[in-house]
Amino acid sequence: MTAHPSPTTTLLRPRFAPFSIPLTGVVPPVCTPLTPEREVDVPSLIRLVDHLVDGGVDGLFVLGSTSEAAYLTDAQRRLVVETVTGHVAGRLPVLAGAIDMTTPRVLDHVRDVTAAGADAVVVTAPFYTRTHPVEIARHYRVIATRSPVPVFAYDLPVSVHTKLSAELVLELAADGVLAGLKDSSGDLGSFRSVVTGARSHPDITGFTLLTGSEVVVDSALALGADGAVPGLGNVDPVGYVRLFRLCRDGDWERARAEQERLCALFRMVDVGDAARMGGSSSALGAFKAALYLRGVIDCPATAEPQVPLSEGEVELVGKYLAGAGLL
């Protein structure tokens, strides 16, 4: 009669996933275009999805950090997932963040995003509250038991203030709780421990390993990652797809050159004046300004309380685009 099954319940493994396992390639975290009134701009979002699909990406990740999931209301989150899954119509897998503080709140988002058509959910450790490795494991076990779709762990210490250990991820992968990992920790050594651990573990198959980095995608692929979830992929999906293919083909020299071009473009995230705004305002403001300048979206607004870029800062974004051959 318990509503929450015991977190030690054995899972049927492998859970069916509506996409090839593991997921490989470029899976950009999709920006959420907003109107000047800070409502979801559905036509712009659809154009952005087309821009990404036309760019050759292999999947889409909605409601992640780059999507401003932390800023979107529940109604806006649902609208985003419905819009994207409806427009994609099964051509690509759509992963959706279920970003909230703890298990019960995450479960509500899992219900919402899967009802809206998400093919997998991406979930962080608990945040805001004080937590513990035992509780993090319990969190993922409860969620996996109740999610109708595969669960990816989202390692984002800058937001969550906890790092998922390689040991914990591998334990949960081996038990069939997790289907994959999006690593945005910035710690490539720790990510490598998961990659090599997963490859050599007898009980782990089809586990998807994605880096959330924009700037060491070649390195991550070289050491065995399956793909990348680069926020900058909104701005230049073609570049990241090209980078992925060069790496897949083992052409490391040209891959490095392409990665360096993208690194130079990525410097746009620092255009915002640090005396006047935080890192999110600057980075997401720059991505959206770039999409606006490239004609993909109608308005570069970011959600409240982020501070808008100044005109001069937007011009600087334009210069980065020009420098990368994108304007």
Add this chain to the structure above:
Amino acid sequence: MTAHPSPTTTLLRPRFAPFSIPLTGVVPPVCTPLTPEREVDVPSLIRLVDHLVDGGVDGLFVLGSTSEAAYLTDAQRRLVVETVTGHVAGRLPVLAGAIDMTTPRVLDHVRDVTAAGADAVVVTAPFYTRTHPVEIARHYRVIATRSPVPVFAYDLPVSVHTKLSAELVLELAADGVLAGLKDSSGDLGSFRSVVTGARSHPDITGFTLLTGSEVVVDSALALGADGAVPGLGNVDPVGYVRLFRLCRDGDWERARAEQERLCALFRMVDVGDAARMGGSSSALGAFKAALYLRGVIDCPATAEPQVPLSEGEVELVGKYLAGAGLL
């Protein structure tokens, strides 16, 4: 035609508050009793409210950290506020947390908790996302403009990972954005800066200054705080009310003795084995175990993914209660 008014809009000041200004005394953050299935246990919640009101408290704070707000679903949050405001029926002011990551999501909670009858909302700085003092100010200004009830700032760096500066709080108080502060920073020196700054500022009147500490309530009141929001007040409301009155009457010697008795009782928050659970599981588990042992609530369960206390740990809670003369 903007949905979000400009954050610089002047507020009518002072905003009407349905309680005396400033709010003084003991305003416990109300635990949220759960059933074994982790649903809100309404009868237990009502008994807990009676236990607090009968203990002589001066207001109630629902949906704060001690209430497990981070773990409650939106439906559960609404049920809690409706239950408490309905049962209190105006006898005491009811403050409600509107705890979420950013402005738009907080605004949804403000709408919900005020629809459910809350007399004021308690709001943290943005979290999970990277932020900045300019953005924090913008956040509170937007929320204050759109909230039908007074807004209290909630300074909780252990969760939010940002400390509200005294300077920022005073600026927002002077502009009529904030009606009060709940300080759970543990930094009494910084809190004192706000207290003395608010007392001497020509544009600040009726600003409510509450400490979130359990263990230096006498100190906070001695330096000018209006009241306290002690989680342990769930377990021993009579003790905190007695402490407040002793301080109000300037009987510092007896106040110190009462405070020390409560400090000894507060040690229950560490009963949980740190190898097996985090600080939230231990502290909230202890408060709920104490309420269960005192016969106030029917079940000591905490929300997922918190780890339950063992039988031995619950016994230890009982010993603390006995030591404080509460069993």
Add this chain to the structure above:
Amino acid sequence: MTAHPSPTTTLLRPRFAPFSIPLTGVVPPVCTPLTPEREVDVPSLIRLVDHLVDGGVDGLFVLGSTSEAAYLTDAQRRLVVETVTGHVAGRLPVLAGAIDMTTPRVLDHVRDVTAAGADAVVVTAPFYTRTHPVEIARHYRVIATRSPVPVFAYDLPVSVHTKLSAELVLELAADGVLAGLKDSSGDLGSFRSVVTGARSHPDITGFTLLTGSEVVVDSALALGADGAVPGLGNVDPVGYVRLFRLCRDGDWERARAEQERLCALFRMVDVGDAARMGGSSSALGAFKAALYLRGVIDCPATAEPQVPLSEGEVELVGKYLAGAGLL
């Protein structure tokens, strides 16, 4: 034949201290006046000591944070201790910081400062290196065994990046390892746990409990501290001595007024432009500028690589002095 005695060696307890136990009153951390060439300015240091002794202080703490111990070479550190102990000549106890990263390096400083006449040493937990409570205990046990004078623990998480737990301090106090605590953690609740724990522990006698705060000295004394080590005491020793006496006499209302006057004066620590310098440059620069303006020291220079205050910032310090009646 081991050079380091076993850290579990039992100590003879209580260790003889060349001052009354516990040490009570105001024990300012003595600034280290420097010449324009950044050498120790011995005549100014002697004048500063006279200024403090004449102000009525009860002891002196050299080579703490306010003394710029982190910036002084070993030769400078020795010169400071010799100068101060030589000039004081036993009239007051002189405590000296032995600030370094780990046990062996701290032991060298203990040897140096005690050879130079220090009556007690003040020691932090290990820093720079990763540490652990077991190692912190081991650190203090080894040092206490080898120190010819009593050892005080220095809790300064902002520098050490570890907080000493009340439990650990009390364990070491009960075992005679520690003779006292200087608490600069800013966490009055935790300090209270040590104070009340020490008062009630059968094996702890004569343990000296000093707060390092400038702004909640009245609170700390009210809850049982023996004294204070306020950096601002360099600037206004008379004020802190007056505050201590008011607290000792239980005149809390006048104590609070005096404390608030000192809090207003303390705001000088923020005069430095945060875009151009760190908190140490600003706070220590302000203390030294104040001593210079009051005619106590000849030069307000701080050690490299701290950034000097601008002329306008020094003027602002003067305004704080004037506001507090000190110019």
Add this chain to the structure above:
Amino acid sequence: MTAHPSPTTTLLRPRFAPFSIPLTGVVPPVCTPLTPEREVDVPSLIRLVDHLVDGGVDGLFVLGSTSEAAYLTDAQRRLVVETVTGHVAGRLPVLAGAIDMTTPRVLDHVRDVTAAGADAVVVTAPFYTRTHPVEIARHYRVIATRSPVPVFAYDLPVSVHTKLSAELVLELAADGVLAGLKDSSGDLGSFRSVVTGARSHPDITGFTLLTGSEVVVDSALALGADGAVPGLGNVDPVGYVRLFRLCRDGDWERARAEQERLCALFRMVDVGDAARMGGSSSALGAFKAALYLRGVIDCPATAEPQVPLSEGEVELVGKYLAGAGLL
């Protein structure tokens, strides 16, 4: 007449370095063998140097974290540098850490280690004290002006609690202040910014870029690093030299296999029981146990207050060695 030259003094550039510029290859941070009495074990240190030189390394780094510099007294530090430079006798460059809290104290170490024959010094940002980018720049400028040998920046946020920004490192490199960077930040993306920035900067030539990682050496070399400073290189210098050569030759597939073998070996750093010791005790204890088991050093003791590995933990180290083919 100022003892400290102005930090803006122009440097003669490039400073002469007694080794080829940039320095490339494997430059292990040399462990400091200790006797049971915790004195420097000179014969073991000489055997360790031979073990490394025979393994084919390209330089030696003494007095870094792996050398327990934070635990060595000044006399021990001097003895280490003299022993190593004397034994190496110019066959390889010897870099020495000058690890201390601030500029004046670092300068004393610079004097000592260069008197003892070090070919370059490796210096962190200020620590223990609160700092600021302006002060960090000033720190390096003063040190470079007064150091007779080239200065490398040591980026070690886990110890220093500040991250050196790519922008700051490049500014100091362009001004001839820094001769190189040892990056132990774990943040490969940031390191890449320095690498690509330095390669493309018109004013930067011969800047040495070394990764301090053990586990992504192949990645760092692939993106343009000059070499590596792996602590684990004490245990298996041959492996790291082989890895470097494979990378230099562009044999990325075999490089990856060798790197993965070394990653598996590196797991020895976690043998220590986290309930009983910190990360330094565990990792340095494991390296020394491995060197002891391999017959290179006579005693695996680590400095106080580190906790020794248990017998079982040492056995586990042996298993890692056996697994890597080193026993």
